[in-house]
Amino acid sequence: MTRRSFALALAAAATLLAALPSAASAEVPVLVRVIKGSRQGPPRLDPRLEDLKRQLSPLAYVRWEQAQEKRFDLVTGKPAFVDLAGGEVAGVTLQERRGDTITIEVALVARNTQTRLTVEKGQRILHQLTAEKDGESLFLAVMAWP
Numbered sequence: 001m002t003r004r005s006f007a008l009a010l011a012a013a014a015t016l017l018a019a020l021p022s023a024a025s026a027e028v029p030v031l032v033r034v035i036k037g038s039r040q041g042p043p044r045l046d047p048r049l050e051d052l053k054r055q056l057s058p059l060a061y062v063r064w065e066q067a068q069e070k071r072f073d074l075v076t077g078k079p080a081f082v083d084l085a086g087g088e089v090a091g092v093t094l095q096e097r098r099g100d101t102i103t104i105e106v107a108l109v110a111r112n113t114q115t116r117l118t119v120e121k122g123q124r125i126l127h128q129l130t131a132e133k134d135g136e137s138l139f140l141a142v143m144a145w146p
Contacts, residue, residue: 027073028094028102031146032082034068037061039135052141055126102144121145
């Protein structure tokens with residue numbers, strides 16, 4: 001191999017490496033909120049949920065309370081966990097990232113369920129986690145790059 005072809009091959013490899021995302025850029029900051037919806041009692045919206053009012057108001061529940069809020073830097077394939085009422089745990093795992101769009105998997109270990117959600121930068125998605133019991137249900141609100 002001549003010096004010139006070796007230099008060209010080295011430049012091509014460097015260009016390819018530069019195009020790959022670094023470990024730091026592979027992390028995606030995500031805001032995850034656990035929300036309890038209830039059909040009972042007077043209507044009330046937790047003030048911390050004001051930004052979700054448009055998404056929550058069409059649903060059949062009249063009371064909305066934020067149970068917890070967590071921020072994660074998700075990395076592909078590594079789950080982050082959120083504790084739910086009753087000792088259940090929800091796992092949130094980054095499955096794929098394409099530019100400003102991510103696909104995450106939400107898994108409830110105790111129920112052996114998995115759901116995939118796709119969220120764009122600046123978009124919030126609301127996902128019902130649990131079936132309604134005694135007029136209440138838990139929801140997960142996810143926002144990438146909050």
